[in-house]
Amino acid sequence: MIGSGDVLLLATRNSGKTKEFREAFGKLGIAVKDLHDVEGIPDxxxxxxTFADNALLKAKAVADIVGLPVLADDSGLCVDALDGAPGVYSARYAGEPANDAANNEKLLLELKRLASHSESAEAELVGERSGAPGKERLAESVEEHANESMKVLLAESLNEQVEEVEQEPEQEPEQEPEQEPELLSSARFVCSLVLYDPADGSHLTAEGAIEGxxxxxxxxxxxxGYDPLFWLSSHGRSMAELSLAEKNAISHRGQALRRLLEMIGK
Ligand SMILES: O=P(O)(O)OP(=O)(O)OP(=O)(O)OC[C@H]1O[C@@H](n2cnc3c(O)ncnc32)[C@H](O)[C@@H]1O
Ligand SMILES: [Mg+2]
Incomplete structure (x- = not known):
């Protein structure tokens, strides 16, 4: 359906996706255009x-207009703590028109809200178990939350147990290995690709996913999109700290594309 020297039209207005496909198809001598290069294609x-349903919908709609094979990508982020959201709504998570910064902000807000709910539920449970507030619980709380000057003030009104905690010798900080940053939930990026041929309505579908x-x-x-918030423990970097080639080598999109190319013998 596509070969070296060809021009392939992507049914996307997302320039981030186009850049990644250009990097991958460039190696095969295939030029890539997107909907910014073609007039008269409606939204x-x-x-x-599902991602596959949407990819088919986009590929078919554009291919039927231009009369040539078209590749579409539907993708998104599925976050476990949010039961798979934003999923197929990833592009418009914070409303329309789609905005990456607003989407990232909303994602963090939802996850932090969830984390603070579960922290306060946990604190309530600890309180009930230890007959809170109680001196031991107060002492623990001082150690956890107070800054140095608060500790001195609060310790005066507590028993020796607190003073013992205070007097523990400070450990010499050892040369620490690079610490894993603070993480809010496991998640995955998912991508469905559909290559649609309007000549006979035939199409190929390929999928890829990456955990983080x-x-x-x-x-x-x-x-x-969500790349700056997507941490890859295996790389010790976020997705937004990878080069185009590094991202394509591991990403949901890169995987789906390699599968699709295999299907057409490339
Ligand atoms: O539909 P088109 O025109 O292709 O562009 P779109 O941005 O609306 O694309 P989707 O409908 O497939 O929604 C995908 C959204 O999922 C997110 N996403 C998908 N792949 C991503 C990636 O590689 N890195 C970061 N975020 C990604 C990002 O928010 C995208 O806007
Ligand atoms: Mg879209």
């Missing part, structure tokens, strides 16, 4: 319930 409503974790704080400036 396509993504009404499917959501960072409490964004890192890196490359990539697009």
């Amino acid at each position: 396509i409503e993504e009404t499917g319930h 974790n959501i960072l409490r704080e964004a890192r890196g400036t490359d990539g697009f």
Whole structure:
């Protein structure tokens, strides 16, 4: 369906995706265009319930207009602590028009809200078990939360147990290995690709997924979408700290594309 010297049209307006496909197809001598290069293609409503449904919908809608094979990508982020959200709604998680910064902000807000709910539920449980407030619980709380000057003030009104805690010799900080950053939930990026031929309505579908974790704080400036919040423990970097080639080598999109190319013998 596609070969070296060809021009392949992507049914996308997401320039981040186009960049990644250009890097991958460039090696095969295939040029890539997207919907910024073609006039007269209306916005396509993504009404499917799965990534594959939406990819087919986009590929078919565009291919039927231009009369040439078209590749579409539908992808997103599925966060375990949010029961798989934002999923197929990833692009418009914070509402429309789609906005990466607003989506990232909303994701962090939802996850932090969830974390603070479970922390306060846990604190209540600890309180009930230890007959809170109680001196031991207060002493623990001082050790956990107070800064040095508060500790001195509060310790005066508590018993010796607190003073013992105070008097423990400070440990010399050892040369620490690079610490894993604070993570909020396991998650995965998922991608479905559909290559659709309007000549006979035939199409190929390929999928890819990559596991990671959501960072409490964004890192890196490359990539697009949720990349700055997606931590890869195996690399010790966020997805937005990888080069284009590094991302394509491991990403959901890169995997799906390699599967699709295999299907067409490339
Ligand atoms: O539909 P098109 O025009 O292709 O562009 P889109 O951005 O709306 O694309 P999707 O409908 O497939 O939604 C994908 C969203 O999922 C997120 N996403 C997908 N792949 C990603 C990646 O590699 N890195 C970061 N975020 C990604 C990002 O928020 C995307 O906007
Ligand atoms: Mg979309």
